[in-house]
Amino acid sequence: MDFSPVLISLKTAALSIALTFFLGLLLARGVTAVKGNGLRAALDGLLTLPLVLPPTVAGFVLLWVFGVKRPLGRLFLEIFGVKIAFSWAATVLEAVTISLPLMYRSARGAFEQVDRDLLDAARTLGMTEGEIFRRVLLPNALPGVLPGG
Numbered sequence: 001m002d003f004s005p006v007l008i009s010l011k012t013a014a015l016s017i018a019l020t021f022f023l024g025l026l027l028a029r030g031v032t033a034v035k036g037n038g039l040r041a042a043l044d045g046l047l048t049l050p051l052v053l054p055p056t057v058a059g060f061v062l063l064w065v066f067g068v069k070r071p072l073g074r075l076f077l078e079i080f081g082v083k084i085a086f087s088w089a090a091t092v093l094e095a096v097t098i099s100l101p102l103m104y105r106s107a108r109g110a111f112e113q114v115d116r117d118l119l120d121a122a123r124t125l126g127m128t129e130g131e132i133f134r135r136v137l138l139p140n141a142l143p144g145v146l147p148g149g
Contacts, residue, residue: 106148
């Protein structure tokens with residue numbers, strides 16, 4: 001029996017879960033730090049767009065962007081020697097594209113629920129923004145972040 005499709009699926013799922021989790025955290029933190037409401041709304045709309053698109057449309061857009069005759073696909077092929085379209089990397093890219101909005105929305109909601117006074121208190125104690133994220137924001141938001149992962 002050939003188990004290669006199962007192994008490819010497991011590898012794709014493992015890598016896409018890891019990428020989605022950390023990329024979702026990074027994007028949610030970045031969007032919550034944006035000051036302007038208009039820019040925040042535009043970024044939020046762009047990041048949640050794959051939720052409203054059918055997966056076939058999202059796949060077609062990715063194929064159109066990363067095709068070997070398109071500028072980005074040609075760049076990856078010429079500089080890195082990697083063909084994205086119709087490869088294992090394309091399956092990971094598609095899985096991350098479709099699942100990222102779910103992780104992003106979950107993490108953003110959790111980050112916005114953390115009391116701002118805690119973050120301000122950490123700043124007055126001299127913590128850097130990275131320390132505040134790791135030691136204050138993420139632990140307090142973890143119950144809302146984990147379901148997104």
